[in-house]
Amino acid sequence: MSLHPVWGHEAEREALGNAAAEEILPAALLFHGSHGIGKQRVAHWLAQLIVCEAPLCEPCGACPPCRMALSFEHPDIHYYLPLPRPKGASGDRLTEALEEARLTELEDLRTTPLRPSHRDEVRGIYLGTVRNIRSQAHKRPAMSHGPIFIIGEAELLVPQEASPEAANALLKLLEEPPGEARFILTSSQPERLLPTIRSRAVPLRLTPLNLGDITAFLEQEAGVEPSLAEWAGRLGQGSPGRALGFLPAGEEEGPLERLRLRAFDIVATAMSTDSSATYSLALGFPPAGARGLIDLFGFVEEWLRDLAALAAGAPKALLNHDRLSELEEWLSTSQIKAFHVTSAFGSVDQARELARRNVNPQLIISSLVGNLRKALRGHSQRGVIT
Numbered sequence: 001m002s003l004h005p006v007w008g009h010e011a012e013r014e015a016l017g018n019a020a021a022e023e024i025l026p027a028a029l030l031f032h033g034s035h036g037i038g039k040q041r042v043a044h045w046l047a048q049l050i051v052c053e054a055p056l057c058e059p060c061g062a063c064p065p066c067r068m069a070l071s072f073e074h075p076d077i078h079y080y081l082p083l084p085r086p087k088g089a090s091g092d093r094l095t096e097a098l099e100e101a102r103l104t105e106l107e108d109l110r111t112t113p114l115r116p117s118h119r120d121e122v123r124g125i126y127l128g129t130v131r132n133i134r135s136q137a138h139k140r141p142a143m144s145h146g147p148i149f150i151i152g153e154a155e156l157l158v159p160q161e162a163s164p165e166a167a168n169a170l171l172k173l174l175e176e177p178p179g180e181a182r183f184i185l186t187s188s189q190p191e192r193l194l195p196t197i198r199s200r201a202v203p204l205r206l207t208p209l210n211l212g213d214i215t216a217f218l219e220q221e222a223g224v225e226p227s228l229a230e231w232a233g234r235l236g237q238g239s240p241g242r243a244l245g246f247l248p249a250g251e252e253e254g255p256l257e258r259l260r261l262r263a264f265d266i267v268a269t270a271m272s273t274d275s276s277a278t279y280s281l282a283l284g285f286p287p288a289g290a291r292g293l294i295d296l297f298g299f300v301e302e303w304l305r306d307l308a309a310l311a312a313g314a315p316k317a318l319l320n321h322d323r324l325s326e327l328e329e330w331l332s333t334s335q336i337k338a339f340h341v342t343s344a345f346g347s348v349d350q351a352r353e354l355a356r357r358n359v360n361p362q363l364i365i366s367s368l369v370g371n372l373r374k375a376l377r378g379h380s381q382r383g384v385i386t
């Protein structure tokens, strides 16, 4: 298996292709834009263009370096992405374990290159990984002018805000790249990168794909039938990696569809007048692992946003267009106004902050539902957990 063709981002690729042809491509680039939009795919495209033997603003796709790049096998293209922290390893052993985990991940990518952009487990780019990058960067390249490092989700370089060593070690490499080493960082949250790293890399923003491109991508690359492709494409909001997350995985719902429905239950429980439902909903959550709730809260905000759009008389702006009738029913049986929904967003912010502080998830959920209920009914008072 090899990487699928790049979809969209034509203007950005043209700019990069021209810069490469004129040999003015910066040594460190930062691709940013929404999660799953194709930043890492464009980074691989650029790396392939740089190693291609016959580039014409596009990689030729046929020469041996191109073919190796497309199957993650080019010896001078080094792909790093956040990984779960290997258990029970430290020091040099951790550095080795991270490299083994990375090679396993690349092997998985070769067999299943199309994956949703969402993952349930916590991942990071640890100091051990940056040590591996540093030693690679000082080695002589195997067949190109210099090594190319693609570092995906670079904001996860600092998974623990209190230990910025990994980011600082990378910063040293970006400040003085050895030889002709190149770095392409990608991030959907560039504001979370250290300012010193941001300032070393030339930023390029990738924009959302249009619905037609995403639907065509799902049909042609993932073999999805047209009506399902259109449904997931709309929910993808311009991001093919996000759209993939809504597709069913075997018998089960896709990981993002699962979160979307769970978020729906949270808002539905807040809309119901039966407050005992809050506790049974909260007890359905595990008693630990609050950081895993953060993505869920993004979906709660999307349902609220849809409620506000409907309350303001703008049904065309709905994200969850497939649930229009339920949303309309909520509005017709309550007296929700758009400004009630606006104040409900504050409750979600509060819940997200508690999740970052790793408070018990069941407490966070019951507090969130209670606060949403008050906000949506026009009571501004909020319960506070400290």
Ligand SMILES: [Zn+2]
Pocket (backbone or CB within 6 Å): 051, 052, 053, 054, 055, 059, 060, 061, 062, 063, 064, 065, 066, 067
């Ligand atoms: Zn080529």
